[in-house]
Amino acid sequence: MNKYRLVRDIDIDTTYDLVIAGGGPGGTMAAIAAGRLGAKVLLIEGTGCLGGMGTSGLVTAFDPMANGEEMLVGGIMREAVYRLYEQGELGPGQCPERFAKRYMRWTPFRVEGYKRVLDEMVIEAGVEVRFFTRMIDVDADTSAKRVNGVVVHNIEGYRYVPAHAFIDATGDAILSDLAGAECREAGRDTPHIMPATMASLLAGVDWTRYNREQCHAMYQEALDRGEFEQYDRHLVGLSPVGDDVSYLNGGHLFNLNALRCRDLTEGAMLGRRLAKEMVGFYRRNVPGCEKMEHVTTASLLGIRESRRIVGAYELKEDDYFARRHFPDQIGLFNKFIDIHPYDTSDQEWDRFQQEHHNPKLRLGEGESFGIPYGVLVPQGWKNLWVAGRCASADVRVHGVIRVQPAAAMMGQAAGTAAVQSIRSGQPAEDIDTEKLIQTLREHGANLPQSDLSSTMTRDLVRS
Numbered sequence: 156m157n158k159y160r161l162v163r164d165i166d167i168d169t170t171y172d173l174v175i176a177g178g179g180p181g182g183t184m185a186a187i188a189a190g191r192l193g194a195k196v197l198l199i200e201g202t203g204c205l206g207g208m209g210t211s212g213l214v215t216a217f218d219p220m221a222n223g224e225e226m227l228v229g230g231i232m233r234e235a236v237y238r239l240y241e242q243g244e245l246g247p248g249q250c251p252e253r254f255a256k257r258y259m260r261w262t263p264f265r266v267e268g269y270k271r272v273l274d275e276m277v278i279e280a281g282v283e284v285r286f287f288t289r290m291i292d293v294d295a296d297t298s299a300k301r302v303n304g305v306v307v308h309n310i311e312g313y314r315y316v317p318a319h320a321f322i323d324a325t326g327d328a329i330l331s332d333l334a335g336a337e338c339r340e341a342g343r344d345t346p347h348i349m350p351a352t353m354a355s356l357l358a359g360v361d362w363t364r365y366n367r368e369q370c371h372a373m374y375q376e377a378l379d380r381g382e383f384e385q386y387d388r389h390l391v392g393l394s395p396v397g398d399d400v401s402y403l404n405g406g407h408l409f410n411l412n413a414l415r416c417r418d419l420t421e422g423a424m425l426g427r428r429l430a431k432e433m434v435g436f437y438r439r440n441v442p443g444c445e446k447m448e449h450v451t452t453a454s455l456l457g458i459r460e461s462r463r464i465v466g467a468y469e470l471k472e473d474d475y476f477a478r479r480h481f482p483d484q485i486g487l488f489n490k491f492i493d494i495h496p497y498d499t500s501d502q503e504w505d506r507f508q509q510e511h512h513n514p515k516l517r518l519g520e521g522e523s524f525g526i527p528y529g530v531l532v533p534q535g536w537k538n539l540w541v542a543g544r545c546a547s548a549d550v551r552v553h554g555v556i557r558v559q560p561a562a563a564m565m566g567q568a569a570g571t572a573a574v575q576s577i578r579s580g581q582p583a584e585d586i587d588t589e590k591l592i593q594t595l596r597e598h599g600a601n602l603p604q605s606d607l608s609s610t611m612t613r614d615l616v617r618s
């Protein structure tokens with residue numbers, strides 16, 4: 156491609172302690188954590204609300220937060236869920252007995268309530284938020300591995316924002332990649348890309364007459380009759396998020412590369428077509444759905460996999476199956492390895508079914524694994540962290556920790572670590588991790604490990 160050299164003078168903002176790009180669960184919890192510790196924080200979000208996939212992406216359910224015995228997910232995420240519960244903003248029938256205890260239970264929420272709760276929490280924490288603003292460039296010293304500032308764009312034009320520390324919570328590791336940190340890309344560094352989905356919000360569902368198993372059987376029959384544009388057997392289906400309102404996690408968009416604008420555009424259009432087809436199927440066939448109304452598809456396309464960093468620690472499948480816990484773990488989790496079928500072949504369907512129904516391929520009740528601090532630190536970088544979907548893990552464990560509660564725990568840890576680093580002068584990889592864990596505990600994180608260590612766990616010590 157020919158090049159156009161963009162040269163222009165732009166205004167320089169005041170210097171922040173911490174700039175966070177992306178206001179999904181990772182970025183928002185990072186901002187709240189840092190704000191509560193007294194840091195001057197700027198949170199930059201491209202859309203007009205916080206929550207990321209959970210709000211703009213209409214992915215209106217939290218993955219399981221408990222393991223059948225206890226609530227693994229603590230800290231700010233736990234607080235947010237309890238606020239939603241107290242304000243009547245969780246889905247019908249959701250209560251602490253369920254979300255704080257039971258194994259393999261999703262927690263649907265009302266999307267408007269979640270947006271408002273996150274607004275409340277960032278305001279209370281003194282975070283400065285800029286909506287409708289995109290981080291578009293990064294000024295970094297690649298030899299010193301330090302980020303100096305980012306360029307943002309909004310209605311007021313371009314602005315250079317300097318800061319002492321940065322968190323990349325864009326989901327796609329955009330800040331890290333622009334800075335020059337090493338990243339892995341699905342489809343480039345791996346043979347497959349997990350499919351995307353365009354989620355929808357539906358109204359008019361009579362839950363008293365809806366039966367999930369019956370619906371799945373009918374869906375298979377309709378597929379066999381050739382009623383759908385693609386033969387996608389993996390129906391994720393409906394979740395109640397209101398008295399007659401449902402979230403539709405439906406229609407896989409296969410081989411979509413979320414790092415290509417054309418794929419995103421075509422995927423959004425195909426996603427809307429597939430959603431319309433599914434709504435038609437529900438209306439025609441499924442008891443309780445006759446009066447279903449398709450309220451809207453999401454404004455953010457649901458991306459499961461794109462780019463992630465190579466971190467100081469890359470969490471791997473053997474860590475997961477060993478139920479490994481770490482002295483510097485910043486969160487505990489229990490989710491199964493959730494790799495949606497890569498295509499519509501029988502082979503992929505069988506692989507997916509095996510993984511979902513084989514208890515040996517998932518953690519059981521009462522079990523958990525730890526997420527070590529090093530997954531948040533791009534290797535060697537001094538003042539840069541990530542939080543959320545772009546954290547460092549192999550493809551399999553990425554399929555576990557990419558979800559909202561885990562992203563939120565990583566966010567709280569990244570925000571806390573950034574503030575500690577600024578105050579101690581120690582770079583990201585060298586902060587005192589014992590102190591980090593103690594601070595996280597003081598702020599509600601569930602980190603029961605007794606063998607604390609002042610240095611982080613590095614990949615080098617893998618046995």
Ligand SMILES: Cc1cc2nc3c(=O)[nH]c(=O)nc-3n(C[C@H](O)[C@H](O)[C@H](O)COP(=O)(O)OP(=O)(O)OC[C@H]3O[C@@H](n4cnc5c(N)ncnc54)[C@H](O)[C@@H]3O)c2cc1C
Pocket residue numbers: 176177178179180181182199200201202206207208209211214216217218261288289290291324325326329351352353354404455456457458459542543544545557558559560562
């Ligand atoms: C279809 C689908 C279904 C899912 N189902 C579930 C589920 O049931 N339960 C669950 O817990 N998880 C689920 N997940 C996973 C989960 O929603 C996401 O992986 C999680 O939200 C990731 O959090 P994050 O903070 O890393 O990024 P995101 O939630 O993606 O947020 C990133 C934010 O950054 C903003 N942003 C990006 N680039 C820029 C930029 N350059 N400048 C400014 N802002 C920027 C975006 O607008 C967005 O708000 C699902 C995901 C998908 C795609």
